[in-house]
Amino acid sequence: LSPRLADIIGADGTTVRVLRLFSAAIPFAVFIRMVNGSMQGFKLPVPRTVLQNVSLPVVRIIGIAVVVALGFDSASVAWAYLVSYLVTAFLGLWFLHSRTPIFNWSVQYxxxxxxxxxxxxxxxxxxxxxxxxxxxxxxxxxxxxxxxxxxxxxxxxxxxxxxxxxxxxxxxxxxxxxxxxxxxxxxxxxxxxxxxxxxxxxxxxxxxxxxxxxxxxxxxxxxxxxxxxxxxxxxxxxxxxxxxxxxxxxxxxxxxxxxxxxxxxxxxx
Known part of the structure; x- marks a missing residue:
């Protein structure tokens, strides 16, 4: 639906690329919020701080800096956002595995x-x-x-x-x-x-x-x-x-x- 949305708001092809990249980041953003909620439930503030206040912004800033340094267009900045959510989501998955019993299949629920x-x-x-x-x-x-x-x-x-x-x-x-x-x-x-x-x-x-x-x-x-x-x-x-x-x-x-x-x-x- 990115081309149709771009037509509705009167945008060009660059906006279509940005919309597609941001839409690809949505599942990872939702997963990160779920991980943060799990950390809150287990009263583990450090993983949440690492995910929300360290990993996400730091990877995003590094990605934007790389994009700008290599001279890519502005639409490529959206890649930095996608990569930051992807890296943080995998880090959140590791926290779930190492800090919680969620992946312990022997636990009855x-x-x-x-x-x-x-x-x-x-x-x-x-x-x-x-x-x-x-x-x-x-x-x-x-x-x-x-x-x-x-x-x-x-x-x-x-x-x-x-x-x-x-x-x-x-x-x-x-x-x-x-x-x-x-x-x-x-x-x-x-x-x-x-x-x-x-x-x-x-x-x-x-x-x-x-x-x-x-x-x-x-x-x-x-x-x-x-x-x-x-x-x-x-x-x-x-x-x-x-x-x-x-x-x-x-x-x-x-x-x-x-x-x-x-x-x-x-x-x-």
Whole structure:
């Protein structure tokens, strides 16, 4: 379907090549996410860090550097993405084999197809909705204000997005621990854990929130240059929004851990 998609968006043959290469990377990307989920379930943060934060970006950067150094066209950069996902997928397969009992055929397992489908189906709907609405602010801004404000907004948005890193760091081991506490019926420990992690996440984000809110012009000027200072007033609003989000950021993980995925789907409506 790559040629037809290219015709729909009015692109040339180069785009067809890029679409084909990226589509070939999709199965490997899905497998990597499954491996990361398995590592999370077994409470193994190191393999996930190696896959997501070391192997994938490093192989991609090396591949892009090789493509540029050899003078290939821009479409060949897509090969770097495909190779990075391919290498990381095989590394993930090795982690599954060496760190988990998944390939131990002597281990007996109980089929949970119906339970897995009931648990996962609402999350699939939620993920689809998130894919549609995650960039709705950019679409609306582009439709109402034009391309210039979109560029300025996209420049400062990643700065405020740094505030999500703390919750992401806590969240990796949070889900399996909460699942164990819920399975054991230890709801008091569950509440204490949620409160403690939320408190420390808020405290960790407070200095950066104050910095982004009090000195937006200086930060934007140093980071992107004086021509983006016009977008500085947006930065405090985004920073405060992400800081408030920290207080409830673990709610989704908590509901997932205790099996309330349908409630997550309803909330996203």
């Amino acid at each position: 109980t089929p949970v197809r119906r339970t897995l489908l009931t648990f996962s189906a609402p999350l699939v709907v939620t993920a689809a909705m998130s894919a549609v609405f995650s960039d709705i602010d950019i679409f609306l801004l582009g439709a109402l204000a034009g391309a210039g404000p979109v560029g300025e907004y996209n420049a400062v948005y990643p700065l405020a997005q740094f505030l999500t890193m703390t919750v992401s760091a806590f969240g990796f081991l949070f889900v399996p621990v909460i699942s164990e506490l819920h399975a054991d019926g230890d709801h008091d420990a569950l509440r204490r854990l949620i409160r403690t992690i939320t408190k420390w996440a808020l405290l960790a984000n407070l200095p950066l929130t104050l910095l982004l809110s009090l000195f937006p012009e200086t930060i934007v000027s140093i980071t992107f240059g004086p021509k983006y200072v016009a977008a500085a007033p947006v930065l405090p609003i985004l920073a405060v929004g992400f800081f408030v989000h920290t207080a409830a950021a673990l709610s989704g993980n908590t509901l997932t851990s205790i099996g309330k995925t349908r409630l997550i789907m309803y909330d996203n409506f």
